[in-house]
Amino acid sequence: MDISNKIKQFKKTGIEIFPDILDKNTCKSHVSELEKILELRKSKGDYVGDQKNLVLYNFFEENLNLSSLITLPLINEIMESLIDEDYVLISNQAKNRTNSQHFNVNNKSNGIGWHTDGRFVGKDQLKPSLCYTVIIALEDFTEHNGSTRYIIKSHNKNYRPKRNKNYDFSTLEMSAGSIAIMDTSLWHTAGPPSKKSRWSVFNMYGPWFVKPYFRYYDMFEEKKIMKFSRLLHKLLHFGSNPPLNQNERLATLKRVGL
Ligand SMILES: O=C(O)CCC(=O)C(=O)O
Ligand SMILES: [Fe+2]
Numbered sequence: 150m151d152i153s154n155k156i157k158q159f160k161k162t163g164i165e166i167f168p169d170i171l172d173k174n175t176c177k178s179h180v181s182e183l184e185k186i187l188e189l190r191k192s193k194g195d196y197v198g199d200q201k202n203l204v205l206y207n208f209f210e211e212n213l214n215l216s217s218l219i220t221l222p223l224i225n226e227i228m229e230s231l232i233d234e235d236y237v238l239i240s241n242q243a244k245n246r247t248n249s250q251h252f253n254v255n256n257k258s259n260g261i262g263w264h265t266d267g268r269f270v271g272k273d274q275l276k277p278s279l280c281y282t283v284i285i286a287l288e289d290f291t292e293h294n295g296s297t298r299y300i301i302k303s304h305n306k307n308y309r310p311k312r313n314k315n316y317d318f319s320t321l322e323m324s325a326g327s328i329a330i331m332d333t334s335l336w337h338t339a340g341p342p343s344k345k346s347r348w349s350v351f352n353m354y355g356p357w358f359v360k361p362y363f364r365y366y367d368m369f370e371e372k373k374i375m376k377f378s379r380l381l382h383k384l385l386h387f388g389s390n391p392p393l394n395q396n397e398r399l400a401t402l403k404r405v406g407l
Pocket of ligand 1: 244246259260261266295296297298337338339340351
């Protein structure tokens with residue numbers, strides 16, 4: 150695969166698919182792990198999204214094996230090229246846009262209606278986009294199972310779409326095991342939910358100085374942190390948390406070491 154050509158293409162369109170990166174059995178086993186985590190979180194009354202949009206933030210918290218979905222070598226290569234080697238994870242969610250039966254939750258969830266995942270200062274969306282969204286299809290994405298809809302090249306605009314307007318759109322179609330990278334300025338929305346399952350992972354990566362959605366530093370016990378790979382450690386901001394004070398260190402980025 151010619152990654153640099155695909156990245157060039159990505160910069161033009163705002164979205165690019167990398168087909169068949171994970172094998173189907175790996176996808177199936179990840180889906181069954183996610184289903185277990187869903188049941189566990191439901192039984193504890195934890196946040197799991199809503200009836201039409203199941204959302205598991207930090208899905209690797211209960212099962213560190215799932216962190217391989219954060220640290221995939223292909224994603225690493227792409228992010229090092231798009232950002233730099235100090236890039237970090239900004240957010241991560243396993244999502245299933247489906248009509249789920251059997252339980253009743255009235256939470257809020259996100260990603261429904263036209264939006265961007267970009268960052269704004271005043272009314273202007275920052276350009277170039279600071280962050281990139283990676284979508285991993287663990288099940289097929291088709292036009293019949295709530296696949297993400299997007300507007301090609303809309304990442305060049307610096308304002309927000311109207312959430313409920315009828316725009317012409319493309320549907321993100323890819324088979325289980327495929328990955329898409331999306332510019333966070335691209336206009337997109339989840340498709341309408343169906344009975345068919347659509348487990349997937351939405352990770353957002355950005356430069357080291359962008360705040361993560363969660364305080365990973367406080368989320369995990371020391372024992373667990375010791376088990377993190379070097380890459381996961383860096384991605385979860387352990388190398389870029391600000392020091393306690395000026396006596397501990399001056400540089401925010403530990404690698405710089407002042
Ligand atoms: O579920 C989807 O297809 C879209 C999700 C999304 O856009 C988001 O979480 O920001
Ligand atoms: Fe989004």
